[in-house]
Amino acid sequence: MRLxxxxxxxxxxxxxxxxxxxxxxxDKGINYLDTAPTxxxxxxxxxxxxxxxxxxxxxxxxxxxMSKKVVxxxxxxxxxxxxxxxxxxxxxxxxxxxxxxxxxxxRFFEDAGALDLIERARDRGEIGMVGFSTHEERDFxxxxxxxxxxxxxxxxxxxxxxxxxxxxxxxSYAANKGLEVVIMEPLKGGMLARDDLPYMDVFSESDRDWSxxxxxxxxxxxxxxxxxxxxxxxxxxxxxxxxxxxEVSGPGxxxxxxxxxxxxxxxxxxxxxxxxxxxxxxxxxxPQGVQIPRMFTLFNNHVLSTGHxxxxxxxxxxxxxxxxxxxxxxxxxCEERCPQDIMIxxxxxxxxxxxxxxx
Ligand code: SF4
Ligand code: SF4
Numbered sequence: 301m302r303l304x305x306x307x308x309x310x311x312x313x314x315x316x317x318x319x320x321x322x323x324x325x326x327d328k329g330i331n332y333l334d335t336a337p338t339x340x341x342x343x344x345x346x347x348x349x350x351x352x353x354x355x356x357x358x359x360x361x362x363x364x365x366m367s368k369k370v371v372x373x374x375x376x377x378x379x380x381x382x383x384x385x386x387x388x389x390x391x392x393x394x395x396x397x398x399x400x401x402x403x404x405x406x407r408f409f410e411d412a413g414a415l416d417l418i419e420r421a422r423d424r425g426e427i428g429m430v431g432f433s434t435h436e437e438r439d440f441x442x443x444x445x446x447x448x449x450x451x452x453x454x455x456x457x458x459x460x461x462x463x464x465x466x467x468x469x470x471x472s473y474a475a476n477k478g479l480e481v482v483i484m485e486p487l488k489g490g491m492l493a494r495d496d497l498p499y500m501d502v503f504s505e506s507d508r509d510w511s512x513x514x515x516x517x518x519x520x521x522x523x524x525x526x527x528x529x530x531x532x533x534x535x536x537x538x539x540x541x542x543x544x545x546x547e548v549s550g551p552g553x554x555x556x557x558x559x560x561x562x563x564x565x566x567x568x569x570x571x572x573x574x575x576x577x578x579x580x581x582x583x584x585x586x587p588q589g590v591q592i593p594r595m596f597t598l599f600n601n602h603v604l605s606t607g608h609x610x611x612x613x614x615x616x617x618x619x620x621x622x623x624x625x626x627x628x629x630x631x632x633x634c635e636e637r638c639p640q641d642i643m644i645x646x647x648x649x650x651x652x653x654x655x656x657x658x659x
Contacts (some may be wrong), residue, residue, distance in 0.1 A: 301339045301580070302490075302532025303347065308594065310581050311341035318534075319351040325539045326359050334454075334482075334530050336365040336399055337384065338582075349389035362388055363482075365399035365433065366414060369582075374412040381421050394428040396421075397454060400582070400639055401434040401444060415448060433484065434466070435639035441466040445474050452480035452527070456578075456639075458488050459519045459562045460569050468523075475525035482528040483520055489578030490532075492516040497604050498572050499565035506561045513538075514545050519562050521549030574600045575647060576640050583634035583644060591623040592634055592644060599651045615655035625652035 304317040322333075333352075335344045345364060352360070364384055371377050384393060396418055398409055409415065421427045433454035434441060445453065453474050455466040462468050475481055487493045493513035503515060510518070520529055529546070533539050554562075577596035586592055598619070601611030615624070628648035635644050 301334070301336070301344065302534055303340060303344070304534045305340065309341075310339075310584075311343055313340050313343055313347050315347065315350075318347060321534060321536060321539060322348075322351045323356060324536050325533060325543075326356055328539055328543045330539070330543065331359065332361050332363065332395075332528050332530075334363045334484075335388075336367055337370045337380065338367045338399075342370070345384060345387040349387050352389070357390060361394035361428075362390065363395035363397065364388065364393055365397040366409070366418070367399040368405040368408055371412070371414075374414075374417070377412055377414045377417050381417065381426065385426060392426055392428060395452065396427045396430055398432040401432050402436060402639075403440060404636075406444065429480075431479070431482070433482075437465060438467055438470045441470040442473055445470075445477055445479065450479055452482055454482040454484055454530075456485040457483045457520060457523075457526075458486050458492055458516050460488055460492060460566050461485070461576075462566070471523070471525050480527040481525050482530060483526055484530050485578050486520050486529050486531050487513055487516055488576075489580070491574070491578075491600065494604075498568040502561055502564045502568055506557070508558065508561075511541070513541065515562060515565070517542065517545045518549045518554060518558075521546065522551055522554045522559075524551040572604055574604055575642060575651075577642060578640060580639065582637045582639060586628075586634055587631065588627045588629055589622045590625060590628050590648065591619075592648075594619070594623065595625045595648065595651050595655075596642075598655060602655060612655050625649070625655070628652075 304314040304321065306312050306314050333348060335348050337345060340347070348362065366377060366380060371380055385391065398414065401409070418427060418430055422430060429451035431450050431452035431454060432444060434444060435456055441455070455471060457471060471481055491497070493511070495512055497512070499512065503510070503512065517529065517531065520526055531542050533542060575596045577593055577600070579593040579597060581593055583592045598611035598615045602609045625648040628645060630645040630648070632645045635642070638644060
């Protein structure tokens, strides 16, 4: 989902750079790749299939998904699995998920008999483990856990988001039922890797020499329920840091002081006015052309930065007029697609006012 791309958007993937990072990660021992038919404007799976030639396919487990965005009936679901096997250039998808399950998409998947099709594909040996990803709240998450004999689930989890969506409680429930737990957004779309945010004061007071990303990753690995941490990496240095941190982390590796530091860092973030956008891009396209995730990135940069506002400068001097928050007509079309439940239409006028003002 977060491979190197050419330009500012979600595609085209920079194939050469992305393949280099991917193969470097596998050479370092990373053995789980997460993709989906929708990522990088529907080019991610094809990239993965191509990049895993030359013997790399056999060194990794591939996880991909059935996304409601690309299917509208049972036949679409059946064809999708065939297409994915071809795009990924494999005869078996090791882990298969229902993607971003919401109350609405769950109804669709049930009506279309999606799980029946997936289980049939598993019987034919085309699929290994079966799971789901969701950003829904705990109660619905628990309903989902109980609704099928899943092998695994994928949830958003990091020290700043420990009580939202499935949260710690939902995660424990799933793990106790025997599901493997895969973590997404461990760095909250990159926000928890930045070194210019309010939590830096808290981390500076600690005697640990850890980057913000390391603090967050270590906190996640401290949970015994966690099987896999999915961290989007688009540079060799990120791969190296993630591998090193995974090697030295684990349940019980954080001290009480470390945990208190992370609690304070969460409080510092909660006090700031940032918008909890993870730049997933699910809200796009906007019929008015507003580049929604980009607008929130610039806004968060502005409100969280102390001193020079890169966000405001980028908005005023390096953003095309057609991309700007000012073009929002509050149609609300994007909001039902946002897994973080962000009130996009209400926020856009404020984002424009804040970024275009010189105060
Ligand atoms: S509410 Fe605004 S940002 Fe969202 S789709 Fe409509 S015009 Fe675009
Ligand atoms: S506004 Fe929501 S859907 Fe859009 S990029 Fe941000 S988190 Fe994703």
